[in-house]
Amino acid sequence: VVWTDFERATIQNIFSKIDKDAVGHQALTRCLVVYPWTQRYFGKFGNLYNAAAISGNPNVAAHGSVVAHGLEKAVKNMDNIKAIFAELSVLHSEKLHVDPDNFKLLADCFTIVIAASLGATFTAEVQAALQKFMAVVVSALGKQYH
Ligand code: HEM
Numbered sequence: 041v042v043w044t045d046f047e048r049a050t051i052q053n054i055f056s057k058i059d060k061d062a063v064g065h066q067a068l069t070r071c072l073v074v075y076p077w078t079q080r081y082f083g084k085f086g087n088l089y090n091a092a093a094i095s096g097n098p099n100v101a102a103h104g105s106v107v108a109h110g111l112e113k114a115v116k117n118m119d120n121i122k123a124i125f126a127e128l129s130v131l132h133s134e135k136l137h138v139d140p141d142n143f144k145l146l147a148d149c150f151t152i153v154i155a156a157s158l159g160a161t162f163t164a165e166v167q168a169a170l171q172k173f174m175a176v177v178v179s180a181l182g183k184q185y186h
Pocket residue numbers: 078079081082103106107110111128131132136138142143146147177181
């Protein structure tokens with residue numbers, strides 16, 4: 041993957057600005073609410089009965105934060121995302137058996153939450169850079185599947 045200076049700067053800037061714990065929590069909550077089949081992988085998280093239960097579930101908050109910090113690892117290694125996520129790809133496919141279509145869904149939820157948090161500074165160019173970054177993450181996580 042080739043990154044322009046603008047894309048690099050934009051991704052670094054977004055992740056330095058956002059509250060990663062809050063964004064991760066909101067993105068995972070949104071994913072579990074809007075795409076309820078994604079709940080099946082989180083049986084041990086307890087009550088995911090409705091949107092309020094999901095959003096108030098401390099396991100969702102904690103795991104959202106884990107995922108957001110996982111993304112930060114990719115931000116810090118933008119030239120090496122496939123290698124950085126190789127182990128995580130094996131975990132999600134061989135141990136967790138997560139359907140890889142779901143990576144894109146969660147990635148889109150991150151994009152939505154980040155867009156809402158950036159407001160007017162989320163220009164079309166910023167959106168394009170973020171979506172490219174998320175697409176590379178999704179592809180790296182899916183590597184073990186293809
Ligand atoms: C665990 C990242 C998408 C289900 C994890 C972990 C990370 C992570 C960093 C912790 C790994 C460890 O403990 O070593 C990501 C990223 C994603 C993503 C960056 C895409 C943006 C998904 C999706 C699902 C999922 C879409 C299911 C719909 C799980 C489950 C665990 C896990 C069930 C184990 C949770 C636990 O046992 O506490 N993920 N993940 N992940 N992920 Fe993902």
